[in-house]
Amino acid sequence: MGILNRLLLLPYALLTMVLSVAAAAAALRVVPESVWLNELHYVLSRQELLAGCGVLFLVSLKLFFAVFSSGAPRARTHGEFMVVDTPSGAVQVALSAVRGIVERVALSLPGVRAASAVISVRDVPQGTAGTPMETELKITLAEHTNLHTVSEQLTHEVRQSLHEVLGIADVPVHIRIAEISNTAAGQTKRAVS
Incomplete structure (x- = not known):
């Protein structure tokens, strides 16, 4: 309610x-x-x-x-995200910090020139299936980069990093390719917004 x-x-x-x-x-x-x-x-x-x-x-x-009315929780992309699965109690993590983790993971992969992440969070009642968070990642790829390999590796790395840092397993990762760039890696600005 x-x-x-x-x-x-x-x-x-x-x-x-x-x-x-x-x-x-x-x-x-x-x-x-x-x-x-x-x-x-x-x-x-x-x-x-x-x-x-x-x-x-x-x-x-x-x-x-x-x-x-449907009780479907609405997703939000700003504010704080509550992590309750810690031994010491509840911990609040800013969504900008989670976004930074995801963008750093994306930029660390070879072939990714720029990355911009949107983190959306929804309230999931305890005891129900589903993850409380989704990631949408908009990236720029280098020319001659295998899209399938990068997307699989990026999804795996983002999920693993979020699991290690926040303790949330199997976060859905949606990847959008914004551009395929032929500019050298040193000449591009890495977009972090």
Whole structure:
């Protein structure tokens, strides 16, 4: 449940509890009938009741559709990434640090001239299958470089480095070839963004 739904649910639940206590008090005759009928007539004659009913209906509608919304976690590409599998407790790793690891691994391979990585993270509940992270790597290859060999080696090296550093196995790595360059290795600028 998202933060907006939680913020809407709190006053909605409090209002429901107050109304149920008031209805129980009227049914048990704790409050005399003439008193609560007089108050009810007064409330029903006010214009603010219509606005309140409209807001309550919209909040109810929002919470109703929140029940049926898919619980698929959304990926994010900025902020912090929580690593919980450490013996000493939870550790937060900046996504820029993970991006740096991936880009350094890519640039260390022969034939890769430039590399730019995008790391996306999603919340995965414990006990479910799936990895909490994906890597999209945009690279520039040197001319006459075997694409199949580089992609296999790059995927293996990135997965191995992320497993060694973060303890996350089998991270999906998506490789995009942005350019095939015929410039000498010393003349190109290594793109790290």
